[in-house]
Amino acid sequence: MAQSATGPALACQYHRQRPFAACGAVPAATCATVGKMTLPELERRGYSDTLAVGTLASASTLGLLIPPSIMMIVYGVVTEQSISRLFMAGIGPGVLLLALFMLYLVVWSLSCRAPRRRRPRRAIDAVGEKLRNSWRLLPLLALIGGILGSIYGGVASPTEAAAVGVVLSMLIARLNGHFDRRIFLDSMFAGLRTSCMIAFIIAGASFLSSAMSFTQLPTQLATAIADMGLSPNLLLVVLTLFLLVLGCFLDGISLILLVTAIIMPLINAAGIDPIWFGIYLVIVVEISQITPPVGFNLFVIQGLTGKNIFTIAKATLPFFLLMLLAILLLRLFPEIVLYLPQAMNR
Known part of the structure; x- marks a missing residue:
């Protein structure tokens, strides 16, 4: 009998992916590598396919907030902000997102939506054996x-x-x-297939980014927002919608490079801390990784599972909303972002 489709193993998936993401800070690579290991195991144990896919796609984006984050480096170079302070600023929001995701899993597993299966005695005894080993x-x-x-x-x-x-x-x-030799060759071919899949996704996104840059559409939209004369909070709301729409068609680095130069004068005029805005921008880029039609992680999981892209996007919807909630909490409590960078300067 399969295990109950409850939250512990899914919550552990976050702990697996955060250290891995810290090694390369590439969500698509994290999603592909960890997904090949965790998805078959979760399926074998009877966990919900929808929740397993949702946790995998969302958890792998958290690496963008963990040093060394390429997005923070790009933002820091473009805006001339301290990269070390940006790295420190990402710790609090990263822990916040992790807590929100895991809390959702706990609530889901305790709700009536989680299948109630009685675990066999053998499975319970196996826990003690695993601890001993x-x-x-x-x-x-x-x-x-x-x-x-x-x-x-x-x-x-x-x-x-x-x-x-x-x-x-x-x-x-x-x-x-x-x-042995057979395992070595199998590993090489598996790595080659995964790398080619990610490379084709990135190549397609790069072509689309170049096309968008050529049309100057992102620049024109950012200029239109600048002419609205919005209050700081309303400016962030409009920017969030604007960046989420652009994130559907651009990769994170292209998004930062195309709009940051135009947006930063607005941010400075509104009195918003540029370090705080950098973390906000990274979280928006994280959201874009699981937003169709050009969400990198969605295509990676589609390659791993063969599921419809919109079915995968539906599975990530709760985590999409939790990321928006995290942005709201960071706006209400900016100390979550700024405490460690400020303490570093004391």
């Missing part, structure tokens, strides 16, 4: 420590750290006796 996770912790340590220690860039992870993974697998 938890020492076997030490090589995995060493792998994570090697990847993150090489990045934060300044030894390797995120791309170079990926190579470190590959070498450490092969060494650990070899020591455990689970690595």
Whole structure:
């Protein structure tokens, strides 16, 4: 009998993806790699396909708030803001989004929507056995420590750290006796297929971004917003709608590069902290990753599961709304963003 489709394993999916996303800060890569491991296992255990897909697509975007975030680096360079302060500012909102997502899973699992299945005694006994064998996770912790340590220690860039992870993974697998020529070739071809899928998605998005830039439509829309003379709060509401629409057709980096130069004078005139606005912009980019018709994560999951793109988008709708709620909370309590950067300057 399958396990109950409740929240613990799905909540753990967030913990798996946050450290992985910190290694490369590329949501599509995180979604593809973690999805290949977690989706079959969650399906085998009887978890809801809809919720499994929704958690995977939304959790993989959280890496944009975790250093080293390429979006924060691009924003910091374009606006001449401190990248280290942006990195510190992303910690609070990242924890907030994580808490909101996990709280939703807990509420969903306790509601009548969650199937009520009685777990067999054997499954309950297996928990104790897994705890006794938890020492076997030490090589995995060493792998994570090697990847993150090489990045934060300044030894390797995120791309170079990926190579470190590959070498450490092969060494650990070899020591455990689970690595041979066939497994090596299968891993190479699986990685090649995943990389090609992501590359084609990015290529298509880049072509669309170039076309949008050529028409100067984003620039014209941003200029129209500047001419409205809106109050700070209303300005953020209009900008959110504007950026979400553009995010349906542009990748995150193109979005920041195309509109930031025009929007920043409005932000400064409205008295909005540029560090706070940078985090706000990153969260909007996160939302665009799960927004059709050009949501990177939606296409990645479609490639993994074969589901209709709009079915996947429907599964991510609750998390889309939670991200909007997070933006509202950050506006009401800006200290969530600004406390750590301000403390760093004391």
